[in-house]
Amino acid sequence: MAVMNFGGVDENVMTREEFPLEKAREILKDETIAVIGYGVQGPGQSMNLRDNGFNVIVGQRAGKTFEKAIADGWKPGETLFSIEEACQRGTIICLLLSDAAQIAVWPTIKQYLTPGKALYFSHGFAINWSDRTGVVPPADVDVIMVAPKGSGTSLRTMFLEGRGLNSSFAIYQDASGKARDRVLALGIGIGSGYLFETTFKREATSDLTGERGTLMGAIQGLLLAQYETLREHGHTPSEAFNETVEELTQSLMPLFAAKGMDWMYANCSTTAQRGALDWMGPFHDATKPVFEKLYKSVCDGIEAQRSIDSNSQPDYREKLNAELKALHDSEMWMTAQVVRRLRPENDEA
8 A cells, every 4th residue: 555645745646557457356256246236336246346357246136137137248157147146146235236126125235245245335325324314234244335536437437448536445343353354445446546544434434525515516607607607797608608617617627627627717817817716716615615515514424314214205207307408408508519510520521
């Protein structure tokens, strides 16, 4: 484990150079990795593990997702099973269902957690809020986590490109004495770029804060506020969208992803420089209390309970689809569809 300095703070990270794939294969050579769920993280993690030479099976209920697994090369009766049979066969059970589905199937999963097995998560939700989810593993199994910092689709795409998506890892329970080797081997096996250490609590609270904050919730709110302001002052949809979203995503994000925001500030016009430096403070001061309120709501379990209550409603899917449709049909994102079609790479010539 290497000690890396991040902005003046030392952190422990594991790289693929320190923990090569060959070592991971050796550690897990006698294990059967059962990936339960084939939705968001399941496909990417299971296929990466398979392509990296690990013994992997998938557990999924019959239906459309089961058929998707078959299309991805999983063979019924050989590498694709019911959830129950996969859990019985697996020595490492990777619970990659949605948080709501984990709660629903937990009584089924628990009965297959015999001594010495490992229970693997990619999100700390179920364990961190076990008083609300009811997910309490037996004391004689390892409870571990590798949480890729991105979608399962990104994990798979970057793997196929020869790159890796960074992941956090955590050990909640080490019953076997080999939980650390198991979790690091799995992290390397799924194609992580590097692995940084966390806890189930820190991962769960940072993840929920990030999703509701700058990763999705806050950025949609911020973009919409600027777009509406421009529109209300007479700017056209195309102009408002380009100045709010298109330039950000197509021009600036790739640059500050590669070089940092400090580089962006040093390499823009003097007018943009002055404005950005002057206005970053007011935006920080205006939004910091919102983030503090959000973080408290996450830590207090309010966000977790809201998610559990919402996702357990019989009409959850219908209500969700209605909300997503309203977002899709908003002027800003309808404009986005036109702008995307007009991008040069979409020209047929």
